[in-house]
Amino acid sequence: MNRPRRILAALPYLVLGGYGLVAVLGPVLIGYNPRATDVVSRLLPPGSATGAGEVAWLGTDALGRDVLAQIVYGARTSVLIGVATVLASAVIGLTLGVIAGYAGGWVDAVLTRCFDVLLAFPGILLAIVIAGVFERSPVVVVAALSVTAWIPFARVARGSALATRERGWVDAARVMGVGHVATLRRHILPFTAGPVVALATLEFGLVVLAEAGLSFLGIGLPPSTVSWGQIIAGGKDYLQIAWWISTLPGIALTLLVISVGLFSDQLTRRTKQSH
């Protein structure tokens, strides 16, 4: 690989690392409170000085809150919800998928029918209904997004289990009297790892977008949580006089999802090569 291309290939890692750092450390580095309202400093354009004597590098919103601080706290929300949802979906999907593929028969049939029923709804619609009718909380959002997000994991795991259960080492384990659970864990589950990691990054991007969509609609996360979707929705009424409120968090969100997409493409290519 030539030099510019190598830098280009490393870019998603750098951006993702940056988001990770911001999500973890940002709230420590940025002193001000993203929720503190300051009516004197409302709707300030990027780079102007606030009433408190600080510089609002990315401007302030309609309540005088610093947009940069909100983007930093929003990154934390997006990353946390994304990771939690992907983890929950992966655990549920892997468990059910591996069991269905290994057991076959009616267990497998029931799982496949569950896919069919859940896939009859657009994922975001089901998430809106579930997150909308229950109390607003991060846990409900994770659950609402996981309801459809586990399906791809289950499919991949089921496929791997179906392909590996007839292999020699599984038969050998069976002959040696290894229990079902141990066989699944030690002899089948490891073979799902490659595709599952690639899938997890792909799903992470989708989940982050879906969470932002929910927050944009005012569904899901409580208003006290800072999230990109809510900031963008809040800026919509002030587009004409304060373009930066909606525009800048959207760029942060897009950049994150694009980097995740590039990263996931690379992973997918690598797992394909190794097979």
Next chain:
Amino acid sequence: MVRIVARRLPVGAFVMWGAVTLIFLIVRWAPGDPATLLIGSDASPAEIAGLRESLGLNEPLWSQYLHYLGQVLTGDFGNSYRLDQPAMAVVLGRLPATLELTVAATVIAVLAGLTLGTIAGGRADRVADRLVSAITLGFQSFPTFWVGIMLILLLALTFQALPSAGSGTAAHLVMPAVTLALPFVAIVARLTRSSVAESMRELYVQTARSKGLTEPQVLVGHVLRNSLIPVVTVVALQFGALLGGAVVVENVFAWPGLGSLVVNAVANRDYAVVQAATLLIAGVIVVLNLVADLAYSALDPRIRLAGRP
């Protein structure tokens, strides 16, 4: 054809039953008492208790469920307590606007996706291929609601070329349809690209070239025609995701369709409307999945004839 319908129909019926059950359970598990919602929180406890009794809410869950199934089977989805009309009538009233939006988005997605995909897949030109890959990655990564707001900022507020919200004229349709179409442009383009690239290696392409057709004639007349089959199927299969996207986009542009209705109904806990709307969307998706199966076999003789003696 008949065989496929006969095989798929029971699956479709089962899926609809599952969808009805799932939505019933979500709504019943949701906090908040339906009777209190209907009558208002300032009603006396006795009034609420009376309404609970007449709504059958004191009966065991399975009995309520059977009752609900019976109602759904006879086409009765209950009344919207806010609008005081049959829920399904409210939902069906909003359906045309959503169909207008989603069909327009489908047309845009197919035209743009086929063009981009053919350019990327048909040429040995690596630059065009790279460029299209970058465009599709962008289209798939943009948050649709944010794209909508950026279009409003640019085209409605800065250049004042298009109306920012509402519906009625063709000008109103442009921004919502484009916003909704973007991720699907990417999906169609990626699929077309791989399908075209695969067809390019077929022998009939060599034949077409050797009989003196120009490259565009080969691409459009021979390669693209054969690459269309997976595209038709994926358009039918992706229509459900398009309806989901419409829920968000309609709220950005105040488009008077199903999506804005569902979000309002969820916020107001108007469960009859939520149930009717989600089941209607599930029904559309189940039917379209069947259509995709049929289209696939109708368009590709290899599949249609497979399994015949």
